Amino acid sequence: MLSPYRALDLTDEKGLLCGKILADLGADVIQVEKPEGNPARSIPPFFEDIADPERSLFWFAFSAGKRSITLNWESEAGKDLFKRLAKTADFIIESFPPGYLERKGLGYEVLTKINPRLMMASITPFGQTGPFKDFKAGDLIASAMGGMVCCTGEPDRAPVRISADLAYCQAGVHAAIGLLIALSNRATTGQGQQVDVSMQASTVRTLHTQLPYWEYSNHIVQRSGIRRFRGGVSTQEIWPCKDGFVSWMFFGGAVGTQQMRLMVEWMEGKGMAGSLAAEVQDWAALDLTKVSSEKIKSWERVIGDFFLAHTQKELYQGALEKRIPLTPLNDMSGVVEDEQLAARGFWVGVDHAELRTNIRYPGFLFLTSEEKCMPRAKRRAPFIGEHNAEIYIGELGLREDQLNFLRREGIV
Amino acid sequence: MERTALEGIKVIDFSWAFAGPFIGAYLGDYGAQVVKVESHSRLDITRVTAPYKDGITGINRSGCFLVVNNSKYGITLNLRHPRASEIIKKLIAWADVIVENFGAGVMERLGLGYDELKKIKPELIMLSATIQGQTGPRSTFAGYGWNTVALTGIGNLTGWPDRSPVGTLQAYPDSVVPWFGVVAVLAAIDYRRRTGRGQYIDVSQYETTCHFLAPLLLDYIAHHRVAMRAGNRSPYAAPHGVYRCRGDDRWCAISVFTETEWEAFCRVLGSPVWARDERFASLQGRKENEEELDRRVEQWTINFAPEEVMALMQQAGVPAGVVKTNKELFEDPQLEHRGYFQRVEHPEIGQCYQQAWPITLSISPLKIRPAPCLGEHNEYVYTQILGLSDQEFVDYLDMGVFE
Numbered sequence: 001m002l003s004p005y006r007a008l009d010l011t012d013e014k015g016l017l018c019g020k021i022l023a024d025l026g027a028d029v030i031q032v033e034k035p036e037g038n039p040a041r042s043i044p045p046f047f048e049d050i051a052d053p054e055r056s057l058f059w060f061a062f063s064a065g066k067r068s069i070t071l072n073w074e075s076e077a078g079k080d081l082f083k084r085l086a087k088t089a090d091f092i093i094e095s096f097p098p099g100y101l102e103r104k105g106l107g108y109e110v111l112t113k114i115n116p117r118l119m120m121a122s123i124t125p126f127g128q129t130g131p132f133k134d135f136k137a138g139d140l141i142a143s144a145m146g147g148m149v150c151c152t153g154e155p156d157r158a159p160v161r162i163s164a165d166l167a168y169c170q171a172g173v174h175a176a177i178g179l180l181i182a183l184s185n186r187a188t189t190g191q192g193q194q195v196d197v198s199m200q201a202s203t204v205r206t207l208h209t210q211l212p213y214w215e216y217s218n219h220i221v222q223r224s225g226i227r228r229f230r231g232g233v234s235t236q237e238i239w240p241c242k243d244g245f246v247s248w249m250f251f252g253g254a255v256g257t258q259q260m261r262l263m264v265e266w267m268e269g270k271g272m273a274g275s276l277a278a279e280v281q282d283w284a285a286l287d288l289t290k291v292s293s294e295k296i297k298s299w300e301r302v303i304g305d306f307f308l309a310h311t312q313k314e315l316y317q318g319a320l321e322k323r324i325p326l327t328p329l330n331d332m333s334g335v336v337e338d339e340q341l342a343a344r345g346f347w348v349g350v351d352h353a354e355l356r357t358n359i360r361y362p363g364f365l366f367l368t369s370e371e372k373c374m375p376r377a378k379r380r381a382p383f384i385g386e387h388n389a390e391i392y393i394g395e396l397g398l399r400e401d402q403l404n405f406l407r408r409e410g411i412v
Numbered sequence: 413m414e415r416t417a418l419e420g421i422k423v424i425d426f427s428w429a430f431a432g433p434f435i436g437a438y439l440g441d442y443g444a445q446v447v448k449v450e451s452h453s454r455l456d457i458t459r460v461t462a463p464y465k466d467g468i469t470g471i472n473r474s475g476c477f478l479v480v481n482n483s484k485y486g487i488t489l490n491l492r493h494p495r496a497s498e499i500i501k502k503l504i505a506w507a508d509v510i511v512e513n514f515g516a517g518v519m520e521r522l523g524l525g526y527d528e529l530k531k532i533k534p535e536l537i538m539l540s541a542t543i544q545g546q547t548g549p550r551s552t553f554a555g556y557g558w559n560t561v562a563l564t565g566i567g568n569l570t571g572w573p574d575r576s577p578v579g580t581l582q583a584y585p586d587s588v589v590p591w592f593g594v595v596a597v598l599a600a601i602d603y604r605r606r607t608g609r610g611q612y613i614d615v616s617q618y619e620t621t622c623h624f625l626a627p628l629l630l631d632y633i634a635h636h637r638v639a640m641r642a643g644n645r646s647p648y649a650a651p652h653g654v655y656r657c658r659g660d661d662r663w664c665a666i667s668v669f670t671e672t673e674w675e676a677f678c679r680v681l682g683s684p685v686w687a688r689d690e691r692f693a694s695l696q697g698r699k700e701n702e703e704e705l706d707r708r709v710e711q712w713t714i715n716f717a718p719e720e721v722m723a724l725m726q727q728a729g730v731p732a733g734v735v736k737t738n739k740e741l742f743e744d745p746q747l748e749h750r751g752y753f754q755r756v757e758h759p760e761i762g763q764c765y766q767q768a769w770p771i772t773l774s775i776s777p778l779k780i781r782p783a784p785c786l787g788e789h790n791e792y793v794y795t796q797i798l799g800l801s802d803q804e805f806v807d808y809l810d811m812g813v814f815e
Contacts, residue, residue, distance in 0.1 A: 001599040004606070017623070025599050044647050045631045057634065061626035108774075125731075127772070130749035135726045137667075140644060140652060141733035144665035147741045149654060151581040152570060158654040158663060159735055162580065163569045163642045169624040171770070173591040178771035180598035181442050185417035185776050187605055194774040201752055201770035204741060206587040208430060209463065212475020214738040215765055216463045221738050222661075225578050228558075232462045237558060238567060238579050245577060247562035325555035327562040329577060332632035332639055335565050335622065343548035346619055360633050362622045366596050366615035367545070369526070373603060373611060375596075 001373045002027040005183075007091035009066060013040040013165065014199065015095040015123040016062035017172025018179070022091065023065035024365055024375040030391065031068040032082070035410060037384040038063075047355060053384060055355075060381045062172075064350060064361060068382035069391050070412050078411045079105055084396055086111045086118060090192075091179050095123040098133045108194050119182040121175040121195040128196045137199065139165040146203020151210060153223040160223075170202035232289045236300050238329065241307045245329035246315050250288075250296075250303070258284045262322050267306050274302040336360075350380050388412055416443020417776035421601060424449060424507045425484060426524075428456040430557060430583070431617060432513030432541050433480040434590030435597065438769060439509075440483030441780050447503070447793055448484040450786060451491065452815045459786065465761040472760040472785040479783075482756075482766040486784025487793045490815045491522055499813060502798045504529050508604075509597055510538040516551040526612040535610040537600045541589050545616035557583025560617040565625060571641045585621040592620040650698035651677070653706050654735060655713040657721055663735035664718035666709065666725060674698075676728040681712050751778075758782040790814055 003026040009019035010032050023029040031038065040062070041053035048055070072078045083106075086092065092111065094101060101107045108120050122128055125137030126145075135141075143149050143161045153160040178195030186192055204211075213219045221229075226238040228249065235250045250260055261283040267273035276299060280286055288296070307315060312328040319326035328334060341347065348363035365375040392398045392412065406412040421444040425436035433448070433456075440446040450456055458476035465473045490496055504510070510529065512519055519525050519540070526538045543560055544550040553559075560583065561567045567579035596613045604610055622629060628639040646652040649669045657664050668674050671694075678687040686708055691697045698705055713721050718734040725732030734740070741747060742765075750772060753765040759782075766780045790809075794800045800808070808814060 001603045021595060025595075042648075043627075045627065045635070045637070047634060049635075057630040058627040061630055126746050127750055130746045132746040135733070136729060136731040137733060138646075138649065138669060138731055140646070140654075140665050140667045141731045144654065144663075144735045145733040145744075147736050147738055148580075148582075149663075149665065150735050150737050153578060154571070154575070157572065158644065158656065160571060160578070160644050160654065162566055162584070163639070163645075164566075164625055164628060165646075166584075166624050170587075170591075173588075173595065174770045177438065177591065177594050177598065177769075178773060180595060180602070181417045181771075181776060182773060183602055184421070184598060185415075185773075187602070188419075189415070191775065193776065196772045196774075198746075198750060198770050201747065201750060201768075204747065204752065205767065205770055206582060206584060207738070207741075208479055208582050208586070209476050210582065210738040211741065211765070211767065212479055213463050214742060216465045216475050217467055218739075219463070221581065223578075224581070226576060228581060230461075238562075238577060240576065245562075245568070247558055247567060247579065249556070249558060320550070320553065323554060325553075325559050327555065327559040329562045329567045329579075330565050331568045332565055332625070332628050333636075335563070335625075336629060336632050338563070340544050340548045340550040341619065341622075344545050344616075344619070346622070357634075359630060362619070362626050362629060365592055365620065365623065366613050367547075368596075368600075368614070369612040370603070370609060373600075375599075 001025045001375065005090040006030070006088060007093060008032050008085055008089045009093045011093050011095040011123060012038060013043055013058065014168050015093055015172050015175060016040055017169045018093050018121060018123070018175035019066055020062050020064060020377070021173065021176045021365065022179070024377060026373070026375070027091070029066040030085070030387070031063055031066045031382060032085070033068055033070050033384055035070045035072055035385070035412070060359070061361070063381035064377035065379055066382055067387040067391065068385055069388050070385035072411045073104055073106060075409070075411050077406065077409065081396075081411070082106060083111070083114055087115050089115070089118060090183070092118060092120040093123070093175060094120070098122070098124055098128045112192060115192070117186060117190060117192045119179050119186065119192040119195070121179050121197060123171045123175050123197045123199070125199045127198040127201070139167040142167040142199035143203050146200045147207055147210065148203045151221045151223050154225040155223060167199045167203055170206070171197050171199045174202050233296070234293065235296060239304055239307045241315055242309065242311045244312045246307060246312060246326055247329055248324070248326040250300070259324050262324050263303070266318060266322055266324070267303070270306070272302075272306045272309065276302055348376055350377060352380050385412065414777045416779055417773065418442045418444040421445070421509065422507045423447070423509045423511060424503050426510065426512040426514070427541065428513065429458060430480055430586040431589045432511060434587070435511050435539070435541070435593040436484055437480055437482045438590070438594045439597065441769065441778050442776060443779065446484045447797070448481060448486050448784065449489050450486065451488055452786070453490060465764065470760070477783055478758070478764065479767065481783035483779070483781045484784055485789035485793050486787060487790050488787035488814050490813060491524075493811070493813045493815070495808065495811055495813050497523065499794070499798070499808065500524065501532055504532040504536065506798060507533070508537060508601065510536065511541070511593070511597070512539070513541040515554050516542055516546045530610070535604055535608055537597065537604060537610045537613070539593055539597055539613040539615060541593050541615050541617070543617050545619065546614040557586035557617065560585035560621060563618050564621040565628070566621065569639060569641050572643045573640055577641055585617040588621045588624060589615060589617040645702065648695070650695060650702055651705055651709050653709065655706070655710045655721070657713050657718040658716055659718075662718050664713055664721040664732060665735060666721070666730065666732045668730060673730050677725070677730045680724050680728045680730065754780045756780060756782040759788065760785055787814070
């Protein structure tokens with residue numbers, strides 16, 4: 001889809017997904033690394049638990065399909081090479097602290113003079129300007145400052161984040177969106193521009209209704225464990241079952257109560273509905289906001305017992321047949337072994353010949369009717385500087401002795 | 413007038429609830445013309461879900477609807493009315509992009525499948541967003557974003573290892589799928605600009621969210637190791653936690669990744685004796701003694717307001733941040749600096765905020781209009797955009813096509 005375009009990717013963990021998305025979409029994405037390698041290569045887990053910059057699964061996941069060159073942009077010769085590369089690029093993605101590239105003489109102002117069509121995305125915790133611009137943050141800090149941590153967890157312990165570095169991915173997707181908006185503009189005006197991405201704001205964008213809850217009714221939304229306040233009522237979302245947990249919501253409003261009728265029928269069929277069927281004649285007409293929380297909890301005990309008597313698989317299968325929105329709380333094994341993802345051909349084998357293995361990766365970003373556009377990783381993540389010769393000699397036109405000189409000088 | 417980046421791109425938005433409508437809102441805010449199609453007979457679930465402005469129930473007053481439908485024109489159209497197809501044809505002929513998020517097969521049953529619509533406009537781009545995709549044994553699964561929280565493993569990955577998983581309050585994948593949807597639409601538009609070819613895009617909440625979890629999935633595939641919820645801990649940083657501060661339920665997050673940050677962190681604490689203990693001298697040691705470490709850190713943070721902890725740490729170059737409530741986000745000076753909360757005038761509820769996006773562009777402006785009232789732009793869209801005469805508009809109206 002984006003095969004005519006080239007991106008130079010200077011990001012660390014905060015931005016790698018942006019270049020991965022562009023590469024999946026067909027762009028030529030070149031990871032430009034300092035000779036010692038990208039810092040994200042040190043992030044665990046490592047393949048076979050051997051800590052090595054060529055074995056980070058984090059790096060594998062978010063740099064698949066890219067090429068890599070090494071370049072020390074601190075040196076004058078390195079800066080010149082970078083400018084030559086920038087001339088050939090459509091996109092630059094970077095995640096240095098604000099002002100870093102300017103100080104190195106490689107800021108957007110300089111690069112845009114060389115290539116006015118250049119589009120550049122900068123990913124930082126809080127943005128390029130403003131009172132927090134120099135604050136440092138990883139996933140946890142961005143998630144806390146973006147309001148997500150506050151409303152996650154249990155009241156008797158500290159609020160929590162999701163145990164994965166998702167804020168980096170949020171920022172990466174938005175950087176890709178920003179660059180594609182800029183590309184659309186460039187198609188008409190011929191002019192590139194800068195995109196400033198904030199990890200904090202990318203977290204705020206995941207909150208949806210929490211913000212109007214304050215704006216409209218001065219309600220501070222707090223962490224509530226496995227219960228949710230939806231449709232004006234607090235009900236349970238996560239339930240233990242025989243061999244794990246399932247997700248199912250008995251929530252307020254017409255849509256929420258309709259499926260309750262189906263649930264009660266199902267439980268009755270198993271002789272486990274207790275007094276539920278007798279207590280409410282017409283679930284669809286029930287206004288849950290008028291029911292006391294004690295009553296709701298007494299119903300939830302009956303439902304909870306039903307779940308405890310069944311396995312995840314039994315419950316998911318039954319829910320699918322009865323069209324009840326209940327799903328298992330998968331762990332990573334459940335995701336990888338899920339028959340829906342397999343049936344869609346989601347997993348794609350990626351060859352790691354040097355490790356004598358082939359690893360299945362999450363495949364397409366989406367499916368498309370245009371077969372040659374299929375957006376997915378085409379090869380494993382690159383080794384440090386794997387494509388130096390290919391790019392410096394083959395594409396920039398350096399001579400072999402010139403490249404060797406740069407190597408000796410520690411520039412490449 | 414400043415040119416918007418997506419000027420001239422025309423989008424018909426049949427989607428509802430959360431995950432689909434974000435796509436049109438993003439595109440609309442950057443200048444695309446987005447027409448949201450609704451009907452009186454099947455109201456968008458977000459129009460009838462709390463919170464309502466001032467606590468007054470009303471189909472144009474829900475924050476759920478407003479937060480995901482900015483910058484759209486709102487029309488009503490009864491897709492099941494026998495004469496509706498005449499209007500639909502005009503809409504499709506006008507549009508570049510169709511977005512929908514009904515269950516798999518619903519658009520086909522309405523006669524609005526991609527193959528049909530392509531006959532009206534061969535270069536059409538159409539995007540369907542669902543929980544589990546258009547194909548496969550679970551394609552007809554009808555569920556909500558929180559079902560995908562569970563399926564993807566995010567639910568299980570959130571909480572404390574010694575307790576039940578707690579999942580997330582907001583259905584996280586409801587955010588992820590529309591962002592990939594925007595990527596898909598913009599890439600497809602660029603592809604069409606160069607090739608003249610449209611395409612049908614099938615995007616799933618489940619799959620797009622899996623991409624965020626890719627390292628953990630690879631760890632299972634390569635080693636059969638199952639990632640576990642870890643409270644606030646990280647395998648490659650310590651301290652890495654949310655610590656109680658002075659005040660009522662007030663917290664500050666701190667994360668220390670490098671040895672330089674650890675040394676700076678110790679200095680902020682006044683270089684206490686315990687921090688010089690051999691056991692804390694390396695990341696590995698801090699990880700092995702993390703319980704004690706966390707206790708020590710909290711014995712210090714409890715003496716300060718979270719804002720003070722953040723300021724002291726950040727001045728020393730240590731990542732730290734206040735655990736902000738929804739209220740505090742509205743007072744956040746950085747978000748304000750970015751213009752994140754945009755004040756707009758809504759025809760029914762008056763002044764309110766619409767949120768901007770996590771990006772700002774140096775040239776292309778963001779132009780946010782409030783989410784539409786139900787059918788607010790019927791006359792404009794049907795007469796000015798689709799070109800119905802006033803008489804035709806009134807005739808369709810009388811027949812109930814616009815209900």
